[in-house]
């Protein structure tokens with residue numbers, strides 16, 4: 001888990017968390033990169049989840065690539081013949 005710091009910002013900051021804006025209590029934080037929320041409103045959790053998903057997706061694509069190479073290799077073809 002990566003920890004994300006709470007970064008204060010203004011209400012009209014383009015990176016301002018939408019939940020902070022909704023609460024509108026004078027305290028606004030920037031969203032965590034890769035999520036839609038600040039760390040206080042689930043942004044860190046969302047960003048971490050997306051990181052894990054991206055890593056899984058990467059591993060899957062590497063595996064798929066190796067599988068394709070394996071299927072196309074001549075030695076495998078000759079084994080089948």
Ligand SMILES: [Zn+2]
Pocket residue numbers: 017018019020021029037038039040041
């Ligand atoms: Zn927030």
